[in-house]
Amino acid sequence: xxxxxxxxxxxxxxxxxxxxxxxxxxxxxxxxxxxxxxxxxxxxxxxxxxxxxxxxxxxxxxxxxxxxxxxxxxxxxxxxxxxxxxxxxxxxxxxxxxxxxxxxxxxxxxx
Amino acid sequence: xxxxxxxxxxxxxxxxxxxxxxxxxxxxxxxxxxxxxxxxxxxxxxxxxxxxxxxxxxxxxxxxxxxxxxxxxxxxxxxxxxxxxxxxxxxxxxxxxxxxxxxxxxxxxxxx
Numbered sequence: 267x268x269x270x271x272x273x274x275x276x277x278x279x280x281x282x283x284x285x286x287x288x289x290x291x292x293x294x295x296x297x298x299x300x301x302x303x304x305x306x307x308x309x310x311x312x313x314x315x316x317x318x319x320x321x322x323x324x325x326x327x328x329x330x331x332x333x334x335x336x337x338x339x340x341x342x343x344x345x346x347x348x349x350x351x352x353x354x355x356x357x358x359x360x361x362x363x364x365x366x367x368x369x370x371x372x373x374x375x376x377x
Numbered sequence: 378x379x380x381x382x383x384x385x386x387x388x389x390x391x392x393x394x395x396x397x398x399x400x401x402x403x404x405x406x407x408x409x410x411x412x413x414x415x416x417x418x419x420x421x422x423x424x425x426x427x428x429x430x431x432x433x434x435x436x437x438x439x440x441x442x443x444x445x446x447x448x449x450x451x452x453x454x455x456x457x458x459x460x461x462x463x464x465x466x467x468x469x470x471x472x473x474x475x476x477x478x479x480x481x482x483x484x485x486x487x488x489x
Contacts (some may be wrong), residue, residue, distance in 0.1 A: 273429075292401060298474075298476045299385065300476045300477070302478075308482075308483075309467055309480035309481060309482055310420070310467070310478075310480050311480070312477055312478065312479075314473075319384050336453060352462060354419070354420065356476060358476045362475060363424075363425075363433075364422060364435065364436070364475075365410075365422065365475055365476050365478070366422075366436075367412075367419045367420040368419060369417070369419040369423075370416070370419060
């Protein structure tokens with residue numbers, strides 16, 4: 267079974283700091299990777315996608331991908347209390363049919 | 378712009394009863410999905426559909442039935458509900474990039 271692993275947290279960072287969220291995956295053939303944010307009691311929402319090795323930046327968010335190490339990360343710069351949520355890593359299988367989610371990392375940004 | 382809506386939002390039922398969760402999207406997205414979310418398991422795919430009349434199993438399909446006679450609707454039926462099916466169910470849709478999903482608000486189902 268293809269697995270996506272995340273530390274469940276909580277990861278606690280002070281306001282203004284960089285939050286670093288990590289994810290590893292087992293399917294070496296995977297080509298597409300996604301980060302979703304889920305506020306408590308709400309549905310997940312897509313915040314980043316990344317398909318190539320390296321970094322991809324969007325505002326305060328940077329996604330990093332290392333396919334050789336089977337590792338994806340999300341950096342949140344200048345963290346705000348409104349960033350407090352659970353962040354879900356998702357990996358699309360090689361066939362492009364099935365998206366597998368990690369268990370999520372709960373982030374807490376303290377004022 | 379209603380997007381994707383699920384009903385009911387909350388449902389309590391008893392073991393052995395049939396339950397149908399509805400999902401409706403207004404975007405004409407080709408792909409639709411049903412996920413369940415449980416503590417300790419994250420989001421797990423139950424069924425998905427690439428288009429009307431095309432459905433396929435996901436990771437945890439046992440005990441569930443889906444249909445998709447119209448592009449905009451994708452109902453999920455629990456034919457004989459069990460306590461292990463107590464969960465939050467999310468419907469999602471996608472234009473074709475399967476990883477870029479738009480989720481409904483979720484349906485919280487409790488099976489007593």
